[in-house]
Each structure stands twice: as structure tokens, then as C-alpha cells.
Amino acid sequence: MEKKNFTVSIYTENNLGLLSRIAAIFLKRHINIESITASPSEVTEVMRFIIVVEVTEEQIKKIVGQIEKQIEVIKAFYHTAEEMIYQETALYKIKSSEFLDDLNVQEFIKATNARIVTVTPKFFVIEKTGKRSEVDELYETLKPYGLMQFVRSGTIAVTKNEMPITGILEKFNTTNSIS
Amino acid sequence: MEVKTASFEKTSADTSLTVSGAEAVIKCLLEEGVETIYGYPGGAIMPVYDELYKYQDKIHHVLTRHEQGATHAAQGYARVSGKVGVAVATSGPGATNLVTGIADAQIDSTPLVCITGQVGSHLLGSDAFQETDIVGISTPITKWNYQVTRAEEIPEVIAKAFYIAKSGRPGPVLVDITKDAQFASLEFNYKKCSGIRSYKPNPEVNLSEVQKAAEVINSAKKPMIVFGQGVILGGAEEIFKDFVEKTGIPAAWTILGLSALPTKHPLNVGMVGMHGNYAPNILTNECDVLIAIGMRFDDRVTGNLDHYAKQAKVVHMEIDPAEINKNVHTDFPVLGNVNETLKALLELVKPNAHEEWHNTFKELYKTEYDKVISRNLDVNKQYMGMAEVIQQININTEGKAVIVSDVGQHQMAACRYSDFTQTRSNVTSGGLGTMGFALPAAIGAKMGSPEREVVAIIGDGGYQMTIQELGTIFQTKVPVKIVILNNGFLGMVRQWQQLFFDRRYASTEMTNPDFVTIAQGYHIEAKRVTERSQLKDAIEEMMDHDGPYFLEVKVEQEENVFPMVPTGASVSDIILE
Numbered sequence: 001m002e003k004k005n006f007t008v009s010i011y012t013e014n015n016l017g018l019l020s021r022i023a024a025i026f027l028k029r030h031i032n033i034e035s036i037t038a039s040p041s042e043v044t045e046v047m048r049f050i051i052v053v054e055v056t057e058e059q060i061k062k063i064v065g066q067i068e069k070q071i072e073v074i075k076a077f078y079h080t081a082e083e084m085i086y087q088e089t090a091l092y093k094i095k096s097s098e099f100l101d102d103l104n105v106q107e108f109i110k111a112t113n114a115r116i117v118t119v120t121p122k123f124f125v126i127e128k129t130g131k132r133s134e135v136d137e138l139y140e141t142l143k144p145y146g147l148m149q150f151v152r153s154g155t156i157a158v159t160k161n162e163m164p165i166t167g168i169l170e171k172f173n174t175t176n177s178i179s
Numbered sequence: 180m181e182v183k184t185a186s187f188e189k190t191s192a193d194t195s196l197t198v199s200g201a202e203a204v205i206k207c208l209l210e211e212g213v214e215t216i217y218g219y220p221g222g223a224i225m226p227v228y229d230e231l232y233k234y235q236d237k238i239h240h241v242l243t244r245h246e247q248g249a250t251h252a253a254q255g256y257a258r259v260s261g262k263v264g265v266a267v268a269t270s271g272p273g274a275t276n277l278v279t280g281i282a283d284a285q286i287d288s289t290p291l292v293c294i295t296g297q298v299g300s301h302l303l304g305s306d307a308f309q310e311t312d313i314v315g316i317s318t319p320i321t322k323w324n325y326q327v328t329r330a331e332e333i334p335e336v337i338a339k340a341f342y343i344a345k346s347g348r349p350g351p352v353l354v355d356i357t358k359d360a361q362f363a364s365l366e367f368n369y370k371k372c373s374g375i376r377s378y379k380p381n382p383e384v385n386l387s388e389v390q391k392a393a394e395v396i397n398s399a400k401k402p403m404i405v406f407g408q409g410v411i412l413g414g415a416e417e418i419f420k421d422f423v424e425k426t427g428i429p430a431a432w433t434i435l436g437l438s439a440l441p442t443k444h445p446l447n448v449g450m451v452g453m454h455g456n457y458a459p460n461i462l463t464n465e466c467d468v469l470i471a472i473g474m475r476f477d478d479r480v481t482g483n484l485d486h487y488a489k490q491a492k493v494v495h496m497e498i499d500p501a502e503i504n505k506n507v508h509t510d511f512p513v514l515g516n517v518n519e520t521l522k523a524l525l526e527l528v529k530p531n532a533h534e535e536w537h538n539t540f541k542e543l544y545k546t547e548y549d550k551v552i553s554r555n556l557d558v559n560k561q562y563m564g565m566a567e568v569i570q571q572i573n574i575n576t577e578g579k580a581v582i583v584s585d586v587g588q589h590q591m592a593a594c595r596y597s598d599f600t601q602t603r604s605n606v607t608s609g610g611l612g613t614m615g616f617a618l619p620a621a622i623g624a625k626m627g628s629p630e631r632e633v634v635a636i637i638g639d640g641g642y643q644m645t646i647q648e649l650g651t652i653f654q655t656k657v658p659v660k661i662v663i664l665n666n667g668f669l670g671m672v673r674q675w676q677q678l679f680f681d682r683r684y685a686s687t688e689m690t691n692p693d694f695v696t697i698a699q700g701y702h703i704e705a706k707r708v709t710e711r712s713q714l715k716d717a718i719e720e721m722m723d724h725d726g727p728y729f730l731e732v733k734v735e736q737e738e739n740v741f742p743m744v745p746t747g748a749s750v751s752d753i754i755l756e
Contacts, residue, residue, distance in 0.1 A: 013377050017318065017324070017325075062505055071322065071323045071343055071378045
């Protein structure tokens with residue numbers, strides 16, 4: 001079966017140690033995590049992990065099964081790139097001297113919808129949000145100017161379809177309410 | 180605030196009272212109905228042991244001689260009783276010594292609560308004396324774990340631990356408690372846990388799944404059942420037997436499913452897998468419907484997956500959704516506790532006898548009997564074989580004993596030849612294959628079922644991995660019967676060296692001590708049998724002895740276990756010699 005990028009979305013209780021529990025599931029199968037982010041979700045006190053991996057669909061199904069098995073995982077989903085709306089953010093730090101000498105720079109910053117975040121006499125910081133390919137493209141363009149630092153965030157993504165998390169949680173609350 | 184865990188109404192009659200964290204631990208155990216725990220004291224768990232001193236009339240603490248022994252004893256206790264086993268250890272080496280037992284419990288779905296002491300919370304991360312990150316270490320081998328740093332967390336966390344350990348597909352849970360949390364005080368108020376919002380232990384029975392399974396079972400011409408421990412864990416033995424009898428389908432077992440159906444039941448066709456019986460292995464690749472019940476298609480069961488039951492429609496009845504399609508493609512999944520799903524299924528299946536199909540099993544059994552079983556049981560061959568010893572124990576115990584086996588050739592002999600008449604009688608390390616499991620597990624098994632005879636069958640290799648637990652047996656006087664099948668080799672490894680490594684016996688020959696003298700050093704009645712003529716009397720003497728007993732039997736040195744599915748081969752390529 002063909003390997004491709006899958007985005008795994010995991011809704012969890014905010015629990016210490018859950019990150020290593022989830023990471024261990026990939027480690028055990030010798031699967032490299034391409035990117036990972038964790039943040040609060042749309043539901044109060046519920047965290048959302050977004051993990052991108054390159055595996056076969058058969059593998060990702062099993063992995064999601066193992067993830068869902070973890071006690072504090074409320075629900076896990078996997079999606080292909082086509083089913084998601086996703087973005088990454090990158091920061092590029094460039095020497096001011098190099099940068100000011102070239103007038104093309106302003107042009108391609110505009111053209112790529114990047115943004116200058118900070119300007120100091122010594123360096124500039126440029127920020128770009130977009131798809132991985134766009135971030136990579138700007139990286140190639142800026143490389144000749146002597147990148148002092150480059151950093152890219154993990155993929156953040158929302159699905160095109162609805163996520164039924166609130167429903168799952170409400171069901172528990174109504175059947176088990178103690179107060 | 181949102182509700183994350185649900186609780187039963189308060190079970191404690193006390194109104195809340197102020198206690199130390201350590202006392203709260205004991206009170207929690209009592210609230211959960213725990214009577215026996217296994218453990219070993221040490222610095223970071225001392226406050227809990229101090230409370231155990233106070234509560235010694237209410238809770239029986241068994242001092243094992245090593246923390247690994249505590250986990251295996253707790254496993255043995257859990258496996259025979261169906262209750263949660265409890266093991267206690269201190270921080271650092273105490274905690275790391277639990278690891279093998281926890282991993283074993285995880286892979287064999289045994290409910291265990293392990294409680295470890297931890298250095299004071301102000302010392303966490305400072306590489307303090309006896310500090311190890313046991314939560315980090317145990318993460319991949321526990322169903323759940325948690326570090327408690329505040330005394331007031333203790334009741335809720337322990338309630339949750341017991342709930343998680345025993346619900347759904349059971350497993351081990353570890354609760355690590357810092358020393359300061361044990362000393363600090365809290366208002367004790369215990370509520371048993373009845374639900375966790377992110378955890379669904381029992382998938383609801385889907386009647387349309389059951390319906391579809393019933394249809395394919397009813398139309399099957401050559402159906403076969405493979406059942407695992409799920410039948411026992413679900414308490415489904417009776418309904419399972421009804422199902423087997425009504426449908427007339429031949430039923431084969433995995434090593435952990437053993438004893439869920441009596442050995443001599445006419446529809447019991449033996450073990451599947453690497454050293455399983457000939458007929459069920461061969462016919463796995465001939466059946467038209469394979470009904471897997473509470474089992475997980477371990478590689479020792481399936482052999483080469485590319486040639487496993489490809490011709491069959493697979494029905495998989497299973498509580499853990501992650502097991503469906505994990506190793507074997509399932510055509511008809513039936514999620515849920517098999518006790519519930521079998522009940523629903525029983526109504527829908529038609530009575531059948533499958534006589535011709537049974538005859539196929541019988542013919543293949545005859546082949547196995549002629550080539551393997553009759554030779555194993557033959558009392559005229561030169562040296563005693565392992566199967567003869569098991570057979571003698573069967574005769575003496577009338578199939579009523581709990582048989583605890585270790586790992587290796589003797590384990591296969593014990594499982595293949597033991598006669599079981601009741602459930603929860605087979606205690607062995609299946610998934611992890613932990614040598615050293617049996618001696619401590621037998622201690623727990625006897626304490627968990629004091630009214631039953633418990634016989635441990637152990638090889639001379641595995642025995643020496645946890646031989647120190649003779650001390651526990653001596654101190655507690657727990658009347659377990661220990662049988663060492665001594666062939667002077669790590670026999671299973673030697674067998675593989677003989678068959679697949681040109682008889683290069685690298686590090687498998689054992690120079691053994693005088694086991695009888697060692698047992699006698701612990702004041703355990705002991706005997707050695709070297710001749711077949713002494714065997715019957717020796718086993719009788721052992722079983723009649725009031726107290727623990729050690730029996731060493733010298734068996735053939737280079738006996739091999741057959742049948743065998745060689746690694747990488749298909750189950751139907753099973754060899755008989």
C-alpha cells in the first residue's frame with residue numbers, strides 16, 4: 001500500500017504524560033513524526049493534538065485504534081491532506097545588511113504574502129503562514145541572503161467535515177452527572 | 180466545572196475524616212475489597228508500610244523476596260480469582276523491578292494495580308537517591324499510570340486505578356505517590372469510580388453485527404472456533420459452552436483461552452498455534468468460517484499471516500476495537516464483551532452437529548496421536564518425558580488443580596497435556612513469555628483460590644530466575660506444589676538450536692545446583708525423582724503433603740516439543756517430527 005501524509009487529530013483530557021503515551025505509539029512502530037502540535041481545542045479543558053505522519057492507510061488505521069485506546073483520549077481521527085484545511089507558520093531571520101542591499105526583497109515578500117515582523121539594525125524577521133510548499137519556496141528564495149535562523153511550526157489543521165466531540169462529551173455528562 | 184469521572188454514591192460509611200495520604204492508600208484498598216497485597220518495603224514507601232502495620236488484621240501483606248515476584252504473585256492471584264491483583268514497591272530499583280511483571284500483565288490483559296513510592300515532590304527531577312521516572316518507564320506497558328504529588332488526589336486516583344484495571348479489557352495500572360503526599364493529610368472520602376468520560380470500556384452490542392455473524396455461522400459448512408482469554412475475562416464460560424454445544428462447532432483454544440472449556444469436552448479440539456494440536460492448525464486453512472472469540476491473533480497463533488485462513492470468512496468477537504483488523508482481516512466484527520455478544524448470538528444460531536467436519540478433526544487427531552502423543556506418553560521409552568509427569572498429575576488431581584506453568588518446553592507440555600475441568604485453572608505467561616513467572620505466580624494463585632490445589636510446573640532454567648521466592652513460600656507456608664522438570668537445558672532454546680542452528684548449543688546447557696537441598700534449606704519438604712518407577716508415588720506424596728512441597732523430576736535431556744509450526748511457516752505446514 002502506498003505511503004502518504006496523514007493528519008491525526010486527537011482530542012484529549014489535559015493530562016500530564018499523555019504526550020509521551022501518544023508518542024510511544026509511533027515510536028514502538030518505528031514511525032517518524034513529521035510534525036506535532038498540541039493546543040487547547042474548541043471545547044473547554046479539552047486538548048487537541050495534531051500529528052502529521054507519512055504512513056500507509058492500513059498503518060494509520062491501526063495507530064488511531066491504539067491512540068483511542070488510551071484512557072484520556074476522547075476521540076482520534078485521521079485525515080488525508082484533501083480532507084483538511086491546514087497551515088504552517090515559519091520565521092526567517094536574515095542579516096539586515098544583506099537584506100537592504102537587494103531591492104527585489106520587498107517585491108517577493110509582497111508576492112508571497114509574507115510579513116516583516118521585526119526590523120533591527122542587525123537583522124530582520126520575516127513570517128510566512130501557508131502550506132508547506134509555500135513556506136519551503138520562501139526558504140529557497142531567502143537562502144542566498146544568508147539565513148541566520150529558520151524555524152517552522154508544526155502543521156495546524158481543521159477538518160472540512162464536522163468533529164462530533166462536543167456531542168460525545170455531552171453524552172457522558174448527561175448520563176453520569178453527579179451534581 | 181465539567182464532569183470528567185463519574186462515581187458511585189459514597190460507599191464509605193464514615194463521614195469524611197482526616198487521615199494521612201499513606202493511611203488513605205490503605206483505606207482505598209479496603210474500600211475496593213482488597214484482602215491480599217504483595218510487595219517489598221523501602222524508603223519512599225515507608226509511610227504506607229507504617230500504616231500496613233496498623234491495618235495488618237485487615238489486609239494481608241505478603242513480603243516477596245523481589246519486587247518482580249510481587250507482580251507475578253499479584254498476577255497469579257488475579258488470574259485465578261478474577262479480582263484485581265495489587266503490588267507495592269518503593270521508588271527507584273523497587274519500581275523498576277516491577278517492570279517485567281507489568282509488561283506481562285499488559286500483554287496478557289491481567290488486572291493489576293501497582294503502587295510505588297516516589298521521592299518527595301521537591302526532589303523530583305533532581306536525580307535524588309532512588310529516584311527513577313517510573314511513570315515514564317511504565318508508560319508503554321501500562322493501561323494507565325499517574326503520579327500523585329498531593330495527598331488529596333489519592334482517593335480519586337486509586338478509585339480510578341481500580342476501575343481502569345478491571346473494566347473493559349483489563350490491564351495493569353501504576354500509581355506513583357511521592358513521599359510528601361503520603362505524609363500530608365487529607366479529608367478522606369471515598370467514592371468508587373464508575374466511569375471516565377474519555378474511556379469507553381464496553382462497546383455497546385450492535386445487534387446488526389450479531390445478526391450478520393449469525394447468518395454466516397448458520398450457513399457455514401466447515402466452521403471453526405478459536406477462543407481466547409476473553410471468554411474467561413468476560414465471565415462467559417457457560418454461555419460459550421452453550422454456544423459451542425448448540426452450533427456443534429469444533430472449538431480450539433489459544434494458550435490463554437485454555438480451561439475456559441473443559442479439556443475433555445467432545446467439542447474441544449485442542450490448542451492452535453506454534454505448538455498447538457495438529458487438527459486445528461491444519462484445518463484453520465480449510466475451514467470456511469473462522470469464529471475468533473476473545474482472542475487477538477498473536478503471531479504464535481497465526482504463523483505466517485499471508486497464509487492464515489485466507490479461504491475463511493472471519494468473525495471476530497472482541498471487546499477491544501483496536502484488535503479488529505490488527506493482524507487478521509475481519510469480515511464480520513462483533514464488538515463487545517463476549518458474554519453479552521454470545522448471549523445475543525446464541526439466540527440466532529441454528530442447532531447443528533457438523534458430523535463429517537468433526538470426523539476430519541478426529542482423523543487428524545489420530546495422526547497426531549500416533550506420531551506425537553502416544554510417544555510422549557509412552558512409559559516404555561528410555562527416559563521420562565514431560566508429558567508423562569503431567570499425565571500423572573492429572574490422574575492424581577482429577578483435573579481439578581490450578582496448573583501454573585513457566586515458559587518453555589515444560590509449558591507446552593503442561594498446556595497440551597493438562598486435564599482441566601474448570602475455568603481459571605491455567606495460569607501461564609503467554610504473550611510475554613516471562614521465564615521466572617511460575618513460582619511467584621503460584622503463590623498468588625494459591626492465595627487467590629485457597630480451596631484448590633495449585634501445582635507449579637517449572638523448568639530448571641526459569642525456576643532459577645525467581646528461585647528466591649522459596650523464601651516467601653517458607654515464610655507464608657503457602658501450600659503450593661512445585662514440580663521442576665529438569666532436563667539440564669534451556670530446552671526450548673536448545674530445541675531451536677538443534678532444528679535451526681545446526682545443533683550449536685550456545686549457552687543452553689545448565690550446570691544446576693542441588694535443587695532438593697536448596698528447597699530443604701527453606702524447610703520445604705523436597706524430593707527428587709530420577710526413575711519412572713518412583714513417579715506415581717512421589718506425586719501422590721506431594722499432593723497428600725499438608726504444606727508446600729518441592730519435587731524435582733529428571734526428564735529426558737533432549738526431548739523436543741512437537742507438533743511445531745516453524746517460524747515464518749503457515750499453520751497448515753505444521754510438522755509432527
